Amino acid sequence: MSTKRNELRAKLLGNAPKRKTELIKLFGAEVELRQPTLATIMEMSDEIDSKQRSVDMFVKYAYVPGTNELVFEKADAAVILAWPFGDDILAMQQAIARLTGLKVAIDDAEVAMVEDPLDESSSSTA
Secondary structure (H helix, E strand, O other), X not given: OOXXXXXXHHHHHOOOOXXXXXXXXXXXXXXXXXXXXXXXXXXXXXXXXXXXXXXXXXXXXXEOOOOOOEOOOHHHHHHXXXXXXXXXXXXXXXXXXXHHOHXXXXXHHHHHHHOOOOOHHHOOOO
């Protein structure tokens, strides 16, 4: 193996990159959201049930701030699903989108929806 390859492998595989975090208020309580690992994303992509996938986001991404302790457990699913959908849930979803990089994809999709290539009046080059 080349020296450069060894250095690159040591840099990428020797220390796990630091996960991004974001503090949010969830129904008046401060919760720390953490960027999911690739394994977590892959596990969740296998979930067929969208309700279960939504609950999993709360269970797997939400931590007691400053600790490695998860706030929720799978057994909390019924209570989480009964929460009112509003600003708090939207704030959490938006934070997760930022942590996973989905915000960029969402922004690009919004631009694509505004700029209809078949409609001359929506063209950005007009």
